Amino acid sequence: MQKFDTHVHSNHSHDGKFGIDELARLASSHGVDGFCITDHLDLDLEWGECKSAFVWKKLRLEDYYQSYLNAKEEVEQCKNGSLNLLFGVEAGFSEKGCASEKYGEVIASYPFDEVINSTHCVLGREAYFADYFYFKSKRKAYGDYLDAVLKSLDAPYPYDVVAHIGYITHGAPYKDKSLVYEDFPDKFDAILKGIIELGKTLEVNFHHAVAPHKSVLERYFELGGRAISYGGDSHRGEIGERFDDFVALVKPIGFEGYNYFVRHAPVFVPFDKD
Ligand SMILES: [Zn+2]
Numbered sequence: 257m258q259k260f261d262t263h264v265h266s267n268h269s270h271d272g273k274f275g276i277d278e279l280a281r282l283a284s285s286h287g288v289d290g291f292c293i294t295d296h297l298d299l300d301l302e303w304g305e306c307k308s309a310f311v312w313k314k315l316r317l318e319d320y321y322q323s324y325l326n327a328k329e330e331v332e333q334c335k336n337g338s339l340n341l342l343f344g345v346e347a348g349f350s351e352k353g354c355a356s357e358k359y360g361e362v363i364a365s366y367p368f369d370e371v372i373n374s375t376h377c378v379l380g381r382e383a384y385f386a387d388y389f390y391f392k393s394k395r396k397a398y399g400d401y402l403d404a405v406l407k408s409l410d411a412p413y414p415y416d417v418v419a420h421i422g423y424i425t426h427g428a429p430y431k432d433k434s435l436v437y438e439d440f441p442d443k444f445d446a447i448l449k450g451i452i453e454l455g456k457t458l459e460v461n462f463h464h465a466v467a468p469h470k471s472v473l474e475r476y477f478e479l480g481g482r483a484i485s486y487g488g489d490s491h492r493g494e495i496g497e498r499f500d501d502f503v504a505l506v507k508p509i510g511f512e513g514y515n516y517f518v519r520h521a522p523v524f525v526p527f528d529k530d
């Protein structure tokens with residue numbers, strides 16, 4: 257079965273370690289068949305209402321694209337030529353119209369294979385950091401996050417994947433950080449039905465705790481959702497590292513394969529039959 261990672265960061269992201277060329281070599285040596293490089297494009301911070309406790313490095317798109325082309329050329333000329341290296345971006349959602357407009361311009365300007373739609377900011381705060389949670393109950397903090405994810409589905413620019421639903425849990429200060437379907441069945445149903453109706457793909461993200469939680473994946477399947485992707489979300493070259501965990505999680509639910517994207521068209525990869 258083809259092992260394909262649809263969510264990978266390079267050193268073009270503020271928190272990535274390796275160049276795209278180095279990642280391509282690493283991926284080949286890890287037995288990965290392909291990956292899409294998806295560095296952070298945080299126009300939500302630049303043009304939206306979002307504030308972060310940390311100053312992120314801005315993605316220099318022309319450098320990023322050139323590095324991708326150079327790595328792609330090396331892949332095609334060298335011994336790791338069978339690797340399928342694709343070009344994408346992770347777009348941090350903002351409700352603000354001017355941020356959406358900028359995303360639209362950028363996405364139309366480059367030949368992206370995949371655009372990841374991510375909710376990192378909620379009501380103007382980056383939800384990765386402690387200050388988002390100040391004076392909020394878990395119910396309020398998580399409920400507002402899910403409302404923001406639902407709004408992100410209406411992003412007026414082309415995107416393929418809805419990423420890491422459950423991102424909020426990572427920085428949460430609560431003893432039990434989990435976010436399960438039963439906590440907010442109505443909000444989850446609205447999001448999952450939206451993803452299905454819009455024909456988008458639900459990412460299963462392995463950066464921290466698996467997101468979304470298994471109970472959410474089960475409900476998605478029950479509602480008729482079949483489009484999923486493996487998002488390793490690696491920042492230090494761990495491309496495809498938890499792919500086997502991904503298969504072990506989703507296959508018993510009933511999923512028969514997963515997607516990656518070429519010029520925004522989903523490519524379905526079936527799982528091996530038992
Ligand atoms: Zn993200």
Ligand SMILES: [Zn+2]
Binds near residue numbers: 263265346489
């Ligand atoms: Zn990411």
